[in-house]
Amino acid sequence: MSYIQVDQLQKTFTVRKKREKGRMLREKETVFALRDLSFDIEKGELVGYIGPNGAGKSTTVKILSGILTPDSGNVSVDGRIPWEERREHVRNIGVVFGQRMQLWWDVPILDSYGLLKEIYRIPESDYRQRLKELTAALQLEDLLRTPLRQLSLGQRMRAELCGSLLHRPGLLFLDEPTIGLDAVSKLSLRDFLRWENREYGTTILLTTHDMEDIAALCSRVMVLGHGQKLYDGDLPALLQKYDTSRTVTVRFENPETSPLLPDGAVMTREGDEVKVTYAPQQIPTPEMLETLQRAGTIREMTIQPQNIDVLIAKMYREMDL
C-alpha cells in the first residue's frame, strides 16, 4: 500500500455572487475545486504539484492535512483518514502555507518555537539538536530573538519553514514556500529541502508556481487543472512535449553576414546580432549550427531553450485551462 493514497476525491464550494442589477436574489454557484482526483505517493518521494491559479492545489493540500473534509472520495495517509483521525494524523505532518503565518506576530520567534515544542511534545534534547540543525540550514541563528513582525518577508518564510519542521514530520506539505524569497534564499531553501529529503526520507509535496523550484527539486510532477489531474510523470518528459522552439543569437565577425537558413527558421536582426528561431524537431540543432558556421566567422553565439514559464503557459493553453 502506498504511503499516500487518494482515490476519486471530490470537493465543491458554494460561491455566492453579488446580485446582478434588476435581480431579486443573489446567484449561487457551485464550484468544483476537485473532481475525481486520484493519485498515489510513495514514502520518500519529492513530488511537485503544479497548475494554474484556482486549479485545486491548495484544496488538495488542505484535505491531505486534515483541515477540510471532502464531499466524497477516499484518502489514506500512512493508513489514516486525515479528517477523521485529525489529531493523530497531524502529529506526523508539517505544513507550510506560503501566504499565512503560524508564528506569533508580536513575540520573538524562539518563543513561538517553544510553544510548538510543547504542542508536539518534542523532548528537550531532541528539540535543541533539531533547532540547531534547522537554524544553521536556514540561516536563522541571528534572528531567533527578534519578534516576527520585524523580519523581512524572506526571513519570515525561513522562520515559518523551521517552525513546520521542528517536530520532524515524515510528510511535508509546502504550499508556495518560495513566495517572496530572494535568489540566495531560494537556492538555500532548495538545498535545504533536498537535504531534508535525502537525510530523513521526508516525503514532500511541493505546490508552487516557480518552475525553477520544480526543476531543481522534483523527480515527479503532477499537473492539476480545473480540479482534475492532467499529467503525472517526470518533468523532462513533460517539457519535451511542449519544448518546440529554440533561439540562437549569433554575432558574426562581419556584421553584414547573412546566413542562408533552411525552411522554417525565422531570422531577425538587432544591431549587429542575428537571432534565429527554429523548431528542433524540424531542424536538428547540429544542422542549424553547421549552417550558421558556414555563413561566416562567428565571434559569439548562445543557444536558448524556451523559458520554462513559457512552456508551462503553452501547456496550460493546450490543456484548455
Added chain:
Amino acid sequence: MRSYLSAFRLRRKMELQYRGAMLGGIICQVMFGLILIALYRALYAGKPQALPLDHVVTYVWLQQAFFRMLLASDPDLLDKIRTGGIAYDLCRPLNLYGFYYARIMAQKITGSLMRAVPMLLFASLLPKGWGLSLPASVPALLLSLLALGLGLLCVSALENITMAFTMRTLDPRGVQAMLNLLMMTLSGNILPLTLFPDSWQKVITLLPYAQLLDAPIRLYTGDVPVGEAWRILLIQAVWIVVLTALGVWLWNRHQKRIVLQGG
C-alpha cells in the same frame, strides 16, 4: 495539558507588551469611575437609597478595574478565522476549543490584572465616599477571589462561543455588538446590578453575565453574606458547565464544515 499552558504563557507574554495600551486603558477607566461615582453621589444627595453609598462606590471601582475581563476579544483569533489563518491551528494535534480557551483566558487575566492593580491602589487612596472600601471580612475577600476565578472561566467560555459563531458568520462584529450590549448591561458595568429593582435582580443575578464580576463584588462588599456564598458559587459552577459544553459542541460542529477563506 502542557501545550495549553504553554499557549497561555505565550499569550500572556504578548499581552504584557502592550503597556501603552494599558496606560491609556487605566486613564480611561479612572475617568469613567470618577464620573459614575459623581453621578451616584448626586443621586444619593437627592434621594438616599437603601444600599450604602460606600458599596456602590466600591462596586464601580471594581467593575472599572476589571473592565478588561469583560470586553476584550482577542483580535488575533478573530482575524485568524476571518482570513483563514486558522488553517495552521487546525493542523496541530490539539483540541482547538482548549487551545483558544487558554489564549482567551491568558489575555483576560493578564490584561485585567495589569490594569486592576494600579487602579485599585489609586482608588483606595481616594477619600471616603470616593474611594475603594476594604472587603467586608477576610473570608469575604477570599470567597470573592474564588468567585472572580469562576467568573473568569465563565467569561472565557462565553467568548469562545462568540468565536464558534464567527466560524459561521465570518465577521464577528454583528454578534459581538449584540453580546457586548447584553454584557455591559447585565454584568452591572453600566449600572450596578445592586441598584436594579429587587424583582429584576432576582432574575438578572441568575444569568451568566452576572457571574463574571457582579458575583465576586457582592461577596467583597458583604452584600451577600459569607454564609450565603455557596449559592453564588453554585450558580457560577452550573454556568461554567453549561457554557463550556455548549462551546465545545458548537466548535466540533463548525469545525467539520469549515471553509478556509483567502485561498
